[in-house]
Amino acid sequence: MLFLISIVYIARCDPDPSDNKFWQNMAIKRILQYESKRMTKMYEKEMAKNVIIFIGDGMGISTVTATRILKNQLPILKKIQEKQNSDEMNDENMTELWKKLQQSEDGSLSFESFETVALVKTYILDSQVGDSGACATAMMSGVKSNFETVGVSGKVKLNDCLATMDPMVRVSSIIDWAQQQGKSTGFVTTTRVTHATPAALYAHSASRYWESDDRMIMMMKTVNRSEHNEWNSEFCKDIARQLIEDEPGKNLNVIMGGGKRNLIPKNDGQRQDGRNLIDVWLDDKKQRGLTAKFVSNSEALRKLDTDKIDYLLGIFADNHMSHEADRNDTIEPSLALMSLKAIEILKHNPQGFLLIIESGRIDHAHHLNNAYRALTDTLALDDAVEHVVQKINKSNTLILVTADHSHVFTFGGFPARGNPILGIDDQTSDSDKLAYTTLMYTNGPGYRKLRENLTEINTIDRDYIQQTAIPKRWETHGGEDVPLYASGPSSEIFAGIMDQTFIPYGISYATCMGPMEPLFFIMSLCFQQQFHQ
Structure with a gap:
């Protein structure tokens, strides 16, 4: 029976990579290969109730390795500095600390103990090296797209606003699939909530930079108007409006990050249309009879009684949130705190939840060649993973940790063991x-x-x-494969080397939601047949 299913699906494969079904059929083929191996081992069928995806924006393998070493070295280096400043340093102290430094390469990050590890190809439809918008679209929707577009198929070129008016090019995401399944959904990020990676969850835009209407107006002033004479803000909405006004954005239970400027009028923000989208969000929840809360600082988030609300909007900075090395804890919450508060709200739903957690400023530090901030932001992601794993039910929660792309960040030379990274x-x-x-x-x-x-x-x-x-x-970004770490039900489906477009389809299959739901039931029947023979 499995052989016949394979023939049917392979026959349906479309050779055109710009067609949405091309990547879905590739995923189906991979799942069939996976299940064929799993059936021979007589594994029981598992289904994930909850999914948590951690994204280190720009977290390539060299970043992971360097962060692992830094994690072990930082407390030792701080002790050395403290002793030097207090004149307590002596040969015996130095020898002891040096021995500890020499073991710093042996440690691990919290997610490196996950049972499944993979490498992910990150090229996009029109470039060997991807950007966050197109890579996030592949990771969230399972479709290869063009450079700097979000939530659209390969039929849409950069800045082609009119092309996005065709509903067929607006690709659905794992957020759509989860909401259709009755699950609670949310995301937290250290970037603007309208930035490229989170935008791919809920928006459909010919440019990742159209976060607010001011950027779209600016574009209209610089292009040939005759080519865009049908442009209309109601059809080509900016990303912030799509988050607050449209599905699936307005149905997100948790939204946390920075980027207040894209949500409020131009006197205090950047919006040219006079809308205060925070007020629009609150009004929408009130009209629908939903319990909702807006918070803007760490103290308010800590004190929040999550048992009394089902919707949370937390905006903690005008622009991006601060790098972890610069964060003022009284104003901006840590990634770990945002993640834990999000889970407290999302777990109210007996149907389960989907949560995306992004440490987005790793990427920004790398772009500035500032390794210290890139690595300490990766440590913040590591800390968030550690706290979340302790909080959730591991038996029914699929956890993924990965990156959208890498950076041209090198780790080389011949430094001695224990040398400060x-x-x-x-x-x-x-x-x-x-x-x-x-x-x-x-x-x-x-x-x-x-x-x-x-x-x-x-x-x-x-x-x-x-x-x-x-x-x-x-x-610039790097074009090499990025790591993926997986734990929980059906995590083994993510083993090996895969295209980035497989990630959402693998999640769809593991949770029995979205486009892979029919295949899940077909394979379940195959298992039942196999077990009764």
Whole structure:
């Protein structure tokens, strides 16, 4: 029977990568291969009730490795600094701390103990190296799309507003699928809530940059109006309005992050249409008889009685939230706190929930060649994973940790064991005899025409900008595969090397929701047949 199903689905495969079904059929083929192996092992069928996806924006393998080492080194380096400042340092203390530093490569991040590990291909439809918008669309909707578009198929080119008016190009996401299944949904991010990665969950836009109507108006002033004479703000809504006014955005139970400026009028924000979308959100929930709350700082979030609400909008910064290294805890909550509060609300639903948690500013620090902030933001993600895993029911919750793309961030040289990961190699260049850092970038603003002598520079400082080989104002993404870590029901389906478009279909299958729901039931029948033979 499984053989016949395989023939039917493979026959349906469309060879056109710009067609939405192309990537879905690829996912079906992978699931059939997976189930064929699993049936021979006589595993019982499992279904995930809840799904939590952690996204480290720009968290490539080199970032994960460097963060793992930094996690172990930071407390030791702080002790060394404290003892040096207090004149308590002696040879015995130094020897003890040095031994601990030499073991810093042996530790692990919280998610590195997950039972399933994979590599994910991140190329997009029109580029070998993807951006967050198109990569997030692949990860949330299972469709390859074009550079800097969100929530649309490959039929839509960048800035082609009119093309998005066709409902057929607006791809559904895992948020849609979960809501249709009756699950609660939400996301938390350290970026603006309208930024590229979260936008792919709920919006359909020919440009990831159309977060507010001011950016769309600016675009209209710079393009040939004759080509856009049918442009209408009611059809081509900015991303913020789609979040607050349209499905599935307005049905999200939890929305937390930064980006207040895109939600309020131009006197205090950037909106040109005079709308206060925070008020619109509150009014919508009131009219529908829903219990909702808006919060804007850490204290309000901590004190929030989550048993009394089912909808939460938390906006904690005008722009992006601060990097973890700069965060004021009285104003901006940690990623871990936002995640835990989100779960407290979402778990009210007996049907289960879907939650996306993004540490989005890893990416921004990498773009500026600032390794310290990139790694400490990755540590914040690690901390959030650790807290969440302790909170949830592992037996019915599928957890994924992955990245949308990588960065041209390198970890090299021949530093000795225990060498500070943010420090310099203990060897110098054999060409110019100058020192170099273990962590560097291929390109970006850290380029220097003349190499500097690093022996007098504190490369561990949070503001230090790593050196690069090629000058660019903004460091680029990397095109290599990114890691994925999975735990929970059906997590083994995510093992191996996969295309990014498989992730949402794998989730769909593991939860029996969305486009893979029929296949789930077909395979369940196959299992029953197999077990009764």
